[in-house]
Structures are given as C-alpha cells and as structure tokens.
Amino acid sequence: MALSDFDRRSTREVFLVFLKLGLTSFGGPVAHLGYFRREFVERRRWLDERSYADLVALCQFLPGPASSQVGIALGLGRAGGWGGLAAWAGFTLPSALVMILFAYGIAGSPALAEAGWVHGLKIAAVAVVAQAVWGMAKSLCPDRPRATLAFVAAVLTSTLPSAGAQVAAIAACGLIGRVWLDAPHPPPVASGAPVVSRRVGVIALLLLGLLLVGLPLWASASASPTASLIDGVFRAGALVFGGGHVVLPLLQAAVVPVGAVGNADFLAGYGAAQAVPGPLFTFAAYLGTVASGPLQGWLGGLVLLFTIFVPAVLVLLGALPFWDRLRRRPGIQSALMGINAGVVGILAAALYDPVSTSAIHGRMDFALALAAFGLLVLGRVSPLVVVMLAALAGWATGS
Numbered sequence: 001m002a003l004s005d006f007d008r009r010s011t012r013e014v015f016l017v018f019l020k021l022g023l024t025s026f027g028g029p030v031a032h033l034g035y036f037r038r039e040f041v042e043r044r045r046w047l048d049e050r051s052y053a054d055l056v057a058l059c060q061f062l063p064g065p066a067s068s069q070v071g072i073a074l075g076l077g078r079a080g081g082w083g084g085l086a087a088w089a090g091f092t093l094p095s096a097l098v099m100i101l102f103a104y105g106i107a108g109s110p111a112l113a114e115a116g117w118v119h120g121l122k123i124a125a126v127a128v129v130a131q132a133v134w135g136m137a138k139s140l141c142p143d144r145p146r147a148t149l150a151f152v153a154a155v156l157t158s159t160l161p162s163a164g165a166q167v168a169a170i171a172a173c174g175l176i177g178r179v180w181l182d183a184p185h186p187p188p189v190a191s192g193a194p195v196v197s198r199r200v201g202v203i204a205l206l207l208l209g210l211l212l213v214g215l216p217l218w219a220s221a222s223a224s225p226t227a228s229l230i231d232g233v234f235r236a237g238a239l240v241f242g243g244g245h246v247v248l249p250l251l252q253a254a255v256v257p258v259g260a261v262g263n264a265d266f267l268a269g270y271g272a273a274q275a276v277p278g279p280l281f282t283f284a285a286y287l288g289t290v291a292s293g294p295l296q297g298w299l300g301g302l303v304l305l306f307t308i309f310v311p312a313v314l315v316l317l318g319a320l321p322f323w324d325r326l327r328r329r330p331g332i333q334s335a336l337m338g339i340n341a342g343v344v345g346i347l348a349a350a351l352y353d354p355v356s357t358s359a360i361h362g363r364m365d366f367a368l369a370l371a372a373f374g375l376l377v378l379g380r381v382s383p384l385v386v387v388m389l390a391a392l393a394g395w396a397t398g399s
Helices: 005-024 029-043 049-061 066-104 110-114 116-140 144-159 163-180 198-222 225-238 244-255 263-273 280-290 297-326 330-356 363-377 383-397
Strands: none
Touching: 005 029, 005 066, 029 049, 029 066, 029 116, 029 330, 049 066, 049 116, 049 163, 049 297, 049 330, 066 263, 066 280, 066 297, 116 144, 116 330, 116 363, 116 383, 144 163, 144 330, 163 330, 198 225, 198 297, 225 244, 225 280, 225 297, 244 263, 244 280, 263 280, 280 297, 363 383
C-alpha cells in the first residue's frame, strides 16, 4: 500500500525519535520507560500522563519486553502499522548491530563490560529511573489511598524480587483499586492512542496460538537443530513476564544444553548486553550469530532477533483493540488507578534492585547519581547530555 507524504513524514519522525532512543537508552527496561516518559509525555506530548501510564500497565501485564511493546504501541498511535515497525526498528537495531559485531570479534575484549565509562552509563540509568519514579508518583499517587498501594507494592516486590511477585502486586493493586478507589469521568481517547482493529487483534492472537503449537511440532517432526533453536527462542519470547532480564535463563535453557552456544560464549554475550542501549532482547541477535550449526553468522542473528520479538508483537496487537474499550468502563478505570499506583511502587523497588545495586558501589557513585538526578529534575537537562556526562565522569574516575 502506497504511503502518502503525511504518512512518510510521520513514519520518518517515529523512526528518527526511536533511533535516538535506541542509541542512548541505557539501563534496561525500567530505565527505558523513564526515557519514553520524558520524550513522549513531557517533551513531545504525543499522549498524556494517564494514557501513558495505562499503556505501561497493559504492557506490564503482557508477556514480552514491556519497554519495546510500549514503544511499538507509541509508534502505532503516531503513524499506524508503519509507525509501529519504525519504532521497533529504530529502538532495536542499534543494539542488535552492536551485539552481532560483538559476536564477530569484540568478544576478544572481555574487560568491556567493566570499563569505567560503562559504569558511568549505569549510574546515569539510576538517575533516569529516579526521575521517572518521582514524576509518576506526583501524577499517579496524589492521594493517600494510591500512595498506600504504591508503598505496599514496593514492599512486596522488594521482599520477593521475582516476576511472579510483580504480576501479583499489579493484580492485587488492580483488585483493591476496583473496590476502594472512586473512578473519574471516562477518559477521552488520547490523540496518541494506538488504533488496531478487532479483526487484526483476533488474527494476531490466532497466529500466536498457531505458532506456539506448530513450532514444537515442527521441531519434533524434523529433528532439525535449526527448528529446535527457533522454537526455543520463540517460546522464550512468549513466556517472559516481568521484564527483559527474565528471558536470560529461558534463552540459556534453549541454546546451551543442545550445544548451539557454549556456556562461556553465552555469559560473554550476557556481559556485553548489559553495556549496550536498547532492549535486552537483542541478546538473541548475539546468540544467533555465534550459534553452531546451519543457522549462524549475521543471518542467524537477524533470524533469532526477529523470532524473539514476534510473540511480543502478536500479543500486543491482540490486546490493544480491546484494551481501549475496557479502560473506559468505571470499574476498569478504578482498577487502572490501582494498577498505576502499583506500577509506581514496582518502579521504586526496581530503583533499588537491580538498578541501584548494580551501579552504586560507593560514595562517589552515589554523588554522581545525585548530580545526574539534579540535572534532570532541577536543570531539566536533556537525558542524552546527562548520559554523556555520566559516561565521561565514569571514565575519568575509573569507576
């Protein structure tokens, strides 16, 4: 289908914005949500705070990489299907390319993940997440009931740091919110709200079910290493709840026992994945590149990169057309108020672990994180500038 000039401009805009984020969004999925909020809610105003929080809540419930799904949905809302594709490509391809290059030769520098400038990037992520928690708490927890829900969710997920605890906290906050919180007037459909037809949604869900059943049958019937690898990576992408880091043990179980990737190579790639911007799911591109067997090299990297994201995209397309209607019902609105408060609490817990615990190792690190937070919140300095300054500081101090 031909694109009009307006469609091309919108798609190009989406791609360029997400390309910038794909090059600069360090710190993992929690930090990504902070970058997205700053860029699309505060700066560009593609959607309001409440619509963004609702979208985040939806993607936290769905299996797959929540930050990537939020990005794809934002692209869909801005420029339709091509916009969703542009958002995914811009945000994903930079880190995927780095991971493929790492697989070809950068693995000869094992000290990369421990470099001072990389540590500075992790400290910048602490400030970005702290800014997101600060801003979302003011907007989404303005009263005592919602602040209480956020506090309880933070305590629960700090005490039980698992994907299951996160899902349980969100579900509990939604149920409590439904009976405890007063729903506001039905929200207007935001201009940035993604539009997906019910027909597309149903087709996406049917296709997801077909692949979940068909790929294991194909792998079993063919006894092909390539089929088994694709099946394992697809299931890993389909069964992840609670953020991108959860995919790592699933991928390890899919590629190491069958001999496709050695455990040492797997761990080397994991270290590199912590040091690049963008979604952690691009680790699949590394695995496809270093894998032994017919599927390897850059083509294998691209195949597994596409494979691991397919279930996340299908489940998102299947949920979006029904989500916009559901969120306008009073009971659902009250539940969403509770869920949004719970998300703030989960982000607050994640600010401590894993974000802070993996980056703050001493007084100097804490001072740098505070300085970065001050630049973001008080100075309203661009996150890109703050990230660069933090990397420079980490390099200079040899953190």
